[in-house]
Amino acid sequence: MGQPRRLAFLAALLGVLLIVAHLLVGATVEPLPPHPFWSDGRPHVIAHRGGRGLWPENTLHAFRNAAALGVDVLEMDLRMTADGEIVVLHDDTVDRTTDGQGAVGALTIAGLRRLDAGYRWTGDGGRTFPYRGQGIGVPSLREVFAALPTMRMNLEIKGSGAAMSARLCTLIRQHAMQRRVVVAAVDQAAMDAFRAACPTVATAATRDEAIRFAWMSYAFLGSLFAPRAQVFQVPEGVGGFELLTRRFAEDSRRLNVKLEVWTINDPSDMNRLLGLPVDGIMTDYPDRLLSLLAR
16 A cells, blocks of 8 residues: 555544544433333332233233232233234234134134133143133233223233234323333334324333444444433343343433343342343242342
């Protein structure tokens, strides 16, 4: 490389370095304003699917028992039936958790009500099934709202369509739950549609948004991330990539984006994460986390 070309290269490199330095030092994004969902200021105990290690998941039985236990937030999954009712169920079929078979989207709410949602739950590796025939059904979201109107809830839109988003927003407004729910979704289109319909309701970052923030944080550019969500809800890692680093936690705190981690069931892991610190832990065993927090 000749002298003029070497100088031009060095000048260009210096220019890039100066731009990066300017970005790191001089350009930051304003932190989000506080949201009432996290107004208590303490780490949230989030019952994953209502505490699926303790009771049949995503059922009113689980939600009522978790609420009585003293959890802060009930986490649940939402799907839509063939006749447009939003129901609480994780899988796209009913096979794993009920005595029925078939796709949720192919069944009506009336058909779902005939199923036993406690049929397959076992706490001892399949030796006993204590909730069979106990009248535990698949609840609709409106039933959950009506049964537990003062509880905070984490609602995850399952599936890839945006059709549910407008209906979910309407249901939240009908039950005056705007300040008591946070909505999550993996699918970006579904999340974009919900945010457009219900802009004042708290949302969680999608998977793509969280990974983008993680890469920016790794590159010391976390302060430049413009958040669209009030909370990151993430696992500790994805595919061998350490997602939940201390820098991730510190950068999210600077942006006033809350940080919640899933799904943590070991008390030693819970204790370690509380020291990071995180704003909430999602767990199948909320009794363990409540005990750790002496609550």
